Amino acid sequence: MSTTTRWFRRGDHLVMLGASAGAFVLLALSTLVGWPVGAGGAGSTLTTAVNPVMAAQAGDCLNWTKQDLSDVEKVDCAAQHLFEVTGVADISADHGPQAPFPDDAQWQQISQEQCSKLSMDYLGGKFDPFGKYTVGPLNPGERLWGEGQRTLRCGLQVAGPAGGLLPAYGTARTQDQSDVYDPGVCLGITETGSVGDPVECAKPHTFEITGVVTLPPGEFPSPEQQDQLLVGECTRITAEYTGGADLKARGLIVAWDTRVVESWTAGSRLVNCKVGAQPVDNVLVPWEGSVRNPDAPPLTTSNPPQTTAVQQDEPTGAPLHSQSNSSSADPSTSGSKPPKSDEETTTTTTTTTTTR
DSSP states (O other), X not given: OOOOOEEEEETTXXXXXXXXXXXXXXXXOOTTOOOOTTOOOTTOOSSSOOOHXXXXXXXXXXXXXXXXXXXXXXXXXXXOBSEEEEEEEEOTTTSOTTOOOOOHHHHHHHHHHHHHHHHHHHTTTOOOTTSXXXXXXXXXXXXXHHTXXXXXXXXXXXXXXXXXXXXXXXXXXXXXXXXXXXTTOEEEEOTTSSEEEEEOTTSOBSEEEEEEXXXXXXXXXXXXXXXXXXXXXXXXXXXXXXXXXXXXXXXXXXXXXXXXHHHHHTTOOEEEEEEEEOOBTTBOOOBOSOOSOTTSOOOOOSSSOOOSXXXXXXXXXXXXXXXXXXXXXXXXXXXXXOOSOOOOXXXXXXXXXXXX
């Protein structure tokens, strides 16, 4: 499964389109990754070791730090977490005692049938299909499945552009779902040349985030209206971020995101300003280092900076979160020749997380 990035001209602005997703982008992790039954969270004892996943209910948040997920624990949703439970699903009616453990394709269907509605209801019917949250199940794993366990925990997670998990803060019920990053975060580049997960800015990356803009309230602004606002705002924000550095001399340009109507309807109002290398033949070019003014005061961020994605054993490597929002570059610093087509590519991906 792959995504594509293409550039085309919209009026006087250069626009980057990523792959867009369908009604729900389903997140899950490798079916080879699981939590031991006896994995205890905070407060567990040797005599009552209970897997927090198996006890979790809608509204609970789970976190872990080990790659094998053996230290999973229930945490306050205000704190860093990697999974927010949206509901519990019993699939025993469709998968009896002798049913084999589902493969990835079957888990995708189960997630669509069970977790999509639970998560939509949990969010009060407002889900940004192009936002930062993705939906998927925590399944019981092959051993517990063989013992007759048919209960799933459905939930929400945040994934980077290339599928790595990112920490979430606060319940998704009250969060703006916009797919944005804090200033100072750099987004890497994949082997196929697409935008990657957050990395240290010293490493090759596609963009460095310079700020976050809240779009004004009211009716949905057209992409052209968003461009008119953001060209000035992002130029100003980036100049402050860089200390007035000459980006053009480094072959860099100012860019920004725009929101689509589906995101706007779900309440997403935030967009990123960022800096990237000028594309060559409409292809993203990696660059290294940061453009932030070294003498600037500490950054003000909404969350601890997301500089790297959380790693796990047996990662799928598939892009689990599709970019759908456009990214526009300052026309005064952009000289890329646009391609002839502005057609969009649609992809939807899924895997599952297991509990053992």
